[in-house]
Amino acid sequence: MRLRNAWVGVLGIALAASVAACGGSQETSNTSAAPSSPAATPGGQKVDTANAGSVKGKVAFDGTAPKNEAIKMNADPVCLKEAKGPQSQETYMVSSDGKTLGNVFVYVKDGLGSYVFDTPTESAKIDQKECRYHPHVFGMRVGQPLEIVNSDPTLHNIHAMPKANQEFNNGQPIQGMKMTHTFTSQEVMVPFKCDVHGWMNAYVGVLPHPYFAVTKDDGSFELKDLPAGTYTIEAWHEKLGTQTQSVTIAAKESKDVNFTFKAAATTTN
């Protein structure tokens, strides 16, 4: 009798696993959803762009940047073929003079109050090409579709590891495959990784407003169309942590905010 009960238990688990397996295969389709949360507070005011100002600046780098880790793609011959020449991580994108830092996500962390913003209908995009993510760091809006494309003639899995949103892991075994995903909660940053190719990683900042930018190679950024107010601006780097500054702008005013990351710095707030 005990044995029979054990078998019934095993079959029960098998049935549950089958159901779970079906759910998993559905998740590999082109769209997956996450728990909902409002992108903006209904009834808030819209930004008057005619009277808006801006914040711009540079992210400087102090010290000698560590050398980006070399990537060996030998594990996948297709990657070797697609990504020509020596490959390295994009962790420290310093300028040629070593004084500015790219791939820093700069955004308004606080101060927007009750402003509301339309959610873009056009998709943000992340591409898996030459066995890397393009872009490596980017921003998008809460509720905005994210198009995930595999442009490589090899297979990838796209594995997002958010904390506030729903984690997902989908396979894209065929070149040209696309899927979309919508993040429904603000989160800075959501890491992406490919578990097949361990060197592939990317980060996306998901925000309920449009005031974000990723620094260029020269470290520059600009947050346009900011209404007058006092804001907390945060700069995030994948290894060097975060820095924040407060800035007050008047209508139609443009102010500079500059950050400096040090080579051995950690999170400072």
Add this chain to the structure above:
Amino acid sequence: MANGIGSMGFLEPYAISHQPSAIFMLHRFSKFVAACTVLLILAGSLVTSHGAGLSVPDWPTSYGWNMFTFPPSMWVANIWYEHGHRLVASTVGFLTIILAIWLWIAEPARHWLQRLGVIALAAVIAQGLLGGLTVLYLLPPAVSTAHAGLAEIFFCLTVAIALFTSPDWKKGYANETSPVSGVDDARLRRLATGTSIAIYCQILVGATMRHTGAGLAIPDFPLMFGGVIPDHWNAGIAIHFAHRLGAIIVAAMAIRSAIYIWRSHTDRPELASPALLLLILILVQVVLGASTVVSRLQPWINSFHVVCGALVLTLSMIITLRSWRYRFGDVQVRPVGQRSEQGRQAGDVGDVGQVGQIGPVA
């Protein structure tokens, strides 16, 4: 001889049910399954060590393909580890089905051994389901740790079956010069059983450490943050510290058991030999553990640490089971064909080990 557990059906006397060659084949096959399980544990540990657990995001399919028709051209990078693990696991599962059926057919007199085969089959099925669930639920540490813990139990089951089907076990480790079945030593049983339980607990702590990403929570060795004990704590450091502390405790228990065996049972090679091997493996395991930290979790070193831990566990289990052999039923040398009075009363037809020379008397 009194047989305390026999009344529960666990220790029925042996019976000659098949030709000796078939019995030996069963033993060899069970050893083969155990050996394949070592490979399976290595394959599984390579998956975790390479961070490849989610490289095939679906289950039981692989990127939508049937697992067995997934094109080899797609076994690239980390998929090689994860998909390879699935295939090795499927093979071991298939072998376990054969083993369970074979035991059922070949061991009709040892019902407990038949049931052990079924339990092993159930364990490998549950293990497969846990493996699938941990993929589908994105490697929750609890499920992944359970997967690792059940892997050790399954390995123990296959080794135990190999042991129970061995001629020496059936003989009760009796021979012409030492016609006694095993040793009746309560202290040895306590020491050996305690050591095995401690090793299993240590493995569970290690698995928890692996699956919560705490392998480098204490980054230096042999010191911890430059001191004898960590100067600050969090969950990862606590788990890592527990694993290091557990290593000391387990090593001490194993050394204690080994010394006791050498002092009290030097004439028992079935105990003295594995005791020596256990100490050697524990030494290797400590070196591998240290190397894992020093090498910053080098995947192959990390994986061999896992495999060596499994070997330490099963070796200790073998010593433990042999220390309990006496309680499984007495055996002594007797003339060919002779049957004991109690054996006749119990319907026993004799032992199969060294057929014609050894048989149960109780």
